[in-house]
Amino acid sequence: MSTDREHEITRAFVSIAxxxxxxxxxxxLLSGLTSDCARLLDIASAGLLLADGHGVLHVLAASSExxxxxxxxxxxxxxxxxxxxxxTGQQVSVNDLSQETDRWxxxxxxxxxxxFAAVHALPMRLRGTxxxxxxxxxxxxxxxAADDLxxxxxxxxxxxxxxxxxxxxxxxxxxxxxxQTALTSRVAIEQAxxxxxxxxxxxxxxxxxxxxxxxxDHNARLTEVAKQLVSRELVAERLLDHSMTRRGRExxxxx
Amino acid sequence: xxxxxxxxRSGPPAAVVDRDxxxxxxxxxxxxxxxxxxxxxxxxxxxxxxxxDRLCRACVDLLDVxxxxxxxxxxxxxxxxxxxxxxxxxxxxxxxxxxxxGPCMDAVREGPVFAANIADGAEIRWPAFVGSxxxxxxxxxxxLPISLANSNVGALDxxxxxxxxxxxxxxxxxxxxxxxxxxxxxxxxxxxxxLATLGEDEPAWKQLASLARVEVYQAxxxxxxxxxVGPAEALARLRAHAFAQGLTASQVAWSIVERELxxxxxxxxxxxxxxxx
Numbered sequence: 001m002s003t004d005r006e007h008e009i010t011r012a013f014v015s016i017a018x019x020x021x022x023x024x025x026x027x028x029l030l031s032g033l034t035s036d037c038a039r040l041l042d043i044a045s046a047g048l049l050l051a052d053g054h055g056v057l058h059v060l061a062a063s064s065e066x067x068x069x070x071x072x073x074x075x076x077x078x079x080x081x082x083x084x085x086x087x088t089g090q091q092v093s094v095n096d097l098s099q100e101t102d103r104w105x106x107x108x109x110x111x112x113x114x115x116f117a118a119v120h121a122l123p124m125r126l127r128g129t130x131x132x133x134x135x136x137x138x139x140x141x142x143x144x145a146a147d148d149l150x151x152x153x154x155x156x157x158x159x160x161x162x163x164x165x166x167x168x169x170x171x172x173x174x175x176x177x178x179x180q181t182a183l184t185s186r187v188a189i190e191q192a193x194x195x196x197x198x199x200x201x202x203x204x205x206x207x208x209x210x211x212x213x214x215x216x217d218h219n220a221r222l223t224e225v226a227k228q229l230v231s232r233e234l235v236a237e238r239l240l241d242h243s244m245t246r247r248g249r250e251x252x253x254x255x
Numbered sequence: 256x257x258x259x260x261x262x263x264r265s266g267p268p269a270a271v272v273d274r275d276x277x278x279x280x281x282x283x284x285x286x287x288x289x290x291x292x293x294x295x296x297x298x299x300x301x302x303x304x305x306x307x308d309r310l311c312r313a314c315v316d317l318l319d320v321x322x323x324x325x326x327x328x329x330x331x332x333x334x335x336x337x338x339x340x341x342x343x344x345x346x347x348x349x350x351x352x353x354x355x356x357g358p359c360m361d362a363v364r365e366g367p368v369f370a371a372n373i374a375d376g377a378e379i380r381w382p383a384f385v386g387s388x389x390x391x392x393x394x395x396x397x398x399l400p401i402s403l404a405n406s407n408v409g410a411l412d413x414x415x416x417x418x419x420x421x422x423x424x425x426x427x428x429x430x431x432x433x434x435x436x437x438x439x440x441x442x443x444x445x446x447x448x449x450l451a452t453l454g455e456d457e458p459a460w461k462q463l464a465s466l467a468r469v470e471v472y473q474a475x476x477x478x479x480x481x482x483x484v485g486p487a488e489a490l491a492r493l494r495a496h497a498f499a500q501g502l503t504a505s506q507v508a509w510s511i512v513e514r515e516l517x518x519x520x521x522x523x524x525x526x527x528x529x530x531x532x
Contacts, residue, residue: 059469187405187472191486194476194512204473204512230405230476230486 005040009151012036016158025222026163026182027189028212030061033159037136038063041148044116044139049082050124050132052183057086057132060186064205080107082135085121089130092121093149096141117141122153126160131179134159185223192226200240210243217242289428290460292317297435297459307338307439314413314432315340319425322414324348325401325436327443328363329408329487337443338436347388347396348412354383358398359410368398372418394418399433401440404475404486408444411436435459444491465504466490474508481519492518 015032030048037046047062081092081104094100095118101108111119118138123130134156136144144152163178189211196207215225228234296313297306304312311323322344326336335352339345351357358368361380370378373385374394388396395415400407411433413421421429438459457465465471471493478489496518497507510516 058467184405186469190469190472191405191476191479194473194478195480196476197473197512198477198480230479236480 008036008040012040012155013158016155016162025185025215026178027061027185028215028222029162030159030182031063031208033134033155034061034063036155037134037152041136041152042138042144043120043136045137047082047135047137048124048132049086049135050179050182051086052179057083058183058186060132060182078106079104080111081119082121082133085123085133085135086130089123089125091123091149091153092119093144094119095143098141111137115139118144120144120149120152122149122156124156124160124163126163131160185226188223188226188230192229195229195236196239199236210239213246214239214242217246285424286427289317289424290431293428293431293435294458294460297438305338305439306442307436308340310432310435310439311338311340311344314411314429318413318428318432319421320397320413320415320429322347323432324412324414325409325439326351326359326412327409327440328360329444329485338439343391344412344414347391347393347414350384350387351381351412354381354387356381357384358396359412362398362400362410363407366400368396369421370396371420374418388414392416395421397421397429399429401433401436403437403440403444404472404490406486408487409436409440434463438462440487441491441494444488445495466494468505468508470508470512471504474511477511478518481517 012032015036016029030050034046034048037043045063048060049057050060051057081094081100085092097108097111097117097119116137117140120136120138122134122136124132124134134152136152138144163182189208192211193204193207196202196210197204200207200210202210211225211229212222214220215222218225225234225239229236229239293310293313296309300309307325311325314320314323323340324336324344324347325338326334326348328334336345336348339348348359351359358370358381362368370380372378372394373396374389378385393414393416395418397413398410399413401409401411411429413429471490474493475486475489478484478493479486482489482492484492493507493511494504496502497504500507507516511518
C-alpha cells in the first residue's frame with residue numbers, strides 16, 4: 001500500500017515536471033495539483049487561490065466542485081487562514097477549527113457548517129513573492145503528519161516554478177503576466193463548464209471531466225478547447241458526444 | 256528613436272506598465288490615487304452626465320490625453336459611440352464607424368493599439384480615419400479594449416494633439432479606465448435586452464470585483480445556452496436580473512448554477528408575450 005502511495009507521489013511530481021517541459025495548460029496543472037493533494041494526503045479536499053495584479057485572490061482550482069468549498073473560499077476573501085497565509089507568506093496550520101472562532105468568526109462558522117474541522121494553508125511563493133496559497137481542508141480534527149505537510153509544500157513549490165517557468169521569469173512582471181494568463185484561462189474554463197453543464201444536464205465536476213477528456217483525447221490545451229466552446233468555434237454537442245462514445249466503449253470492454 | 260508604444264503592441268501591456276513603475280519612486284501611492292480618482296469619477300460627479308461621459312472626462316483630467324471616447328462593438332447588437340469627454344472626441348470615434356476602420360475596431364479584434372504619431376504619414380492601417388483625424392489636429396491615438404466576460408466588446412479611445420507615446424501613469428490609468436468602462440457597457444447591453452438596470456450604490460471597482468467570481472463565470476456559460484447569446488450579453492442579463500430582484504450577481508449566479516433559476520423561464524415569466532432574439 002505504501003508502495004502504491006510512493007508511486008502516486010512520484011507520478012504527481014513527474015506530471016508537474018512534464019507539464020513544465022511541454023508548456024501544459026496552467027489550469028489543468030493546478031487542478032491536477034489539488035486533486036493530487038486530496039488523493040495523496042489525509043485531507044478531504046484541496047483548493048488553490050492565486051492573486052491577480054491588484055492583489056485580489058481568486059479560486060483557481062479545487063479538487064471538488066462542491067458548493068460548500070466555494071462558499072468557504074468566498075468568505076475567505078474577507079478573513080480566514082488562507083488569507084493570512086497569503087498576506088504573511090507563512091504556513092497557517094489549524095488542527096482544530098473550533099478553537100479559532102475568535103480569530104476568524106465567519107470563516108470558522110462556514111467551514112464547520114460545510115463539515116470541515118481542520119485547515120492547512122501553504123504559501124505559493126517564488127523569489128520572495130507570495131502569489132497564492134494552497135489550502136488543504138480536513139473533515140476531522142488533528143495535525144497533519146509532518147511528512148504530509150512537507151509533501152504538500154513541495155508540490156506547491158514545484159507548481160509555483162511550473163507556473164512561471166515557460167517565460168524567462170526573472171522578475172515580478174513576468175510572474176504577474178503568467179498569473180493574469182492563468183486567471184483569464186480560468187474564466188474561459190468556468191464559462192465552458194457552464195455551457196456543458198447546461199446543455200448536457202451535468203454538474204460542474206462532470207462538465208469539467210467532459211472538457212478535460214476531450215482536450216486530452218485531441219491532444220489540445222484545456223484553455224484552447226474552452227475558448228473555442230465559448231466563441232462557438234466548437235459546438236458543445238461534439239464534446240458531449242465524445243464523452244458518451246468513450247464511456248460506451250469502456251462499458252463494452254468491461255462487459 | 257524607439258517607439259515604446261509600438262513595442263507594446265506585440266507584448267502584454269501590464270508587464271510594461273509595471274516595469275515603468277518599478278523605476279519611478281513613489282509609484283504605489285500615485286497608482287492607488289489614480290485608481291481611486293477614476294473609480295470616484297464613476298461613482299459620483301455631475302449627475303447630468305452619463306457614467307461613460309464622466310469616465311472619459313476623468314481620463315482627460317488625469318491622463319496625458321486631450322480627448323477620450325468609449326465605443327461598443329458587440330456582434331448582433333448596437334455598435335457606436337456612447338460616451339465621450341467632448342464633441343471632438345465623439346466625432347473622432349464616430350468617424351471609425353462611418354469609415355468602417357480605425358484603432359477601436361483593431362483594439363477589439365487584436366488588443367491594445369498605440370499610434371503615437373499619426374501625422375507623419377507612416378500610419379497606413381486606417382487611411383480614411385487618419386486623414387480626418389489629422390485634419391482635426393490629432394497627433395496621437397490610443398485604443399484599449401474593454402472586456403466583458405473575457406471577450407472584447409468595445410474600446411476606450413484616447414486622443415492627443417501632440418504626438419508621442421502613452422507612458423507611465425497615463426498608460427496604467429488608461430488600462431484601469433478601460434476596466435471600469437465595462438460597467439456602462441454592461442448597462443448598455445442590458446438596455447438592449449430591454450432589461451434596463453437601476454441605479455447602483457456600490458462603488459464601481461467593487462461592482463467589477465463582484466462580477467469576477469467563479470460562480471458568475473459558470474452561470475454566464477449556462478445563460479449563454481439558456482438564451483442563445485454570447486458571453487457579454489449573458490453576463491449583462493445575469494446582472495440585470497440581479498438588479499431587478501435586489502440581489503447580488505453572486506446570489507443570482509448561485510441560483511443558476513444550483514438550477515433553482517433559469518433566465519430562460521424567467522424571461523417568459525416576466526415578459527409572457529415577448530420573444531427575445
